[in-house]
Every structure is written in C-alpha cells, then in structure tokens.
Amino acid sequence: MKRPPVYWKKGKKILSKKDSVLRKIIIKYKKGFLTTRNNPFFSLCRTIVGQQISTKAADSIWAKFEKKCKRKIKPKTILKISSRSLKSAGLSRQKISYLKNIAKAFVNKSFNIKKLKKMNDIEAINYITKLKGLGVWSAEMFLMFNLNRPNIFPVKDIGLLRAISKNYNTSYPPSKKFLEKISKIHDGYRTIFTWYMWRSIDPSDVEY
DSSP states (O other), X not given: OOOOOTTHHHHHHHHHHHOHHHXXXXXXXXXXXXXXXXXXHHHHHHHHHHTTSOHHHHHHHHHHHHHHXXXXXXXXXXXXXXXXXXXXXXXXXXXXXXXXXXXXXXXXXXXXXXXXXXXXXXXXXXXXXXXXXXXXXXHHXXXXXXXXXXXXXXXXXXXXXXXXXXXXXOOSSOOHHHHHXXXXXXXXXXXXXXXXXXXXXXXXXXXX
C-alpha cells in the first residue's frame, strides 16, 4: 500500500493556515498525495521521456517504451535494445542517447545514489545535472519523486506556472516577483504546494 511522504500531513496543515487558495485545493483533493517509486533508474528514465512534451504525449511514449523493454526498466535492458527499436517507440535520437548514457552510468557505477542521499538539494541538483541529458528540471523531479525531498519548487515547470497563474489570478507566466512571494510563503514544504498545483489542473496523479 502506498503511503504519503513522512512530512506530508504536517506540511498540509502548516500550508493550509498560510494560504487560503491552497487550502481549498487541499480540501478538494484531500485523499491524494505524492507517490514515490523506490527505483532511481526507472525515475530518471521516466523523467527523460517526459522532457519538453505534454503529460499525455509522455504517457503514450512511455507505454511503448515499457513494451520494448518487456516492462523491465533496467540499465542492461536499455543497453541491449537497438536505437532503431527505441525510435519506433516515439523517442527522439537525443532522448535515446540520454537513456543509454544514464544506463551506462548505472552499469559502471559512475552515478552513485547513496552519495545523493547525503547531499542537500543544491548539491544533489549539481550532481544529477552532470549526467548528460538531465537538466535542473529533471533533477528536481528526481528529488521530489524518488528522494522525497519536501522543499522543491521547479520554477521552469510549465504545469506549475499554468496552475499558479490560474489559481492566483495572475499573469502567465507569473512574474519573477510573484514567484518569489509564493516561494517564500510555502518555504519548507514547496513540494506539497507544487503537487497540489499540478493536481488542480490535472485530475490524474503526476508520477516519475
């Protein structure tokens, strides 16, 4: 059975008191919570597939990708599949090279998950972005969904910006000043804020 992150319940209470707009969204989707996969390689592959495309398009490509892998999303499996086969799943040449690069980093152990767990958010983002194909947004998704970090605020995420604009009746994209204000209000539990913003514009759970 899936459980919410350890900080979820406390964070919801604190944010509900600080932000009346968010409180209404939390009440509406009170049964939902961020779900975590304890599978770092899976999460990174899912993030790469989802880069710069809509959730719907990402879900479609991911389903084909899983089929190619016979539902075994493992580094050695990815390395064995030809680039041509992966391309027929709808993946771009660039994304295929990123997936294979990350698979190699896991196989040769040049990427160490245990190191990440000891790092703060900024150090972890810097470490993850050294892997070719993973930018700041991808690193933030990994910190949220795999490492369960409570205070991630992915300001380049289109869904988050759209939701802030809609829920707070502000311009799209929201101004830097407004984002700083929102960030300050929810500091400490910005992951919770982000998750509820996504949920407010998309009824299905976001998962990486």
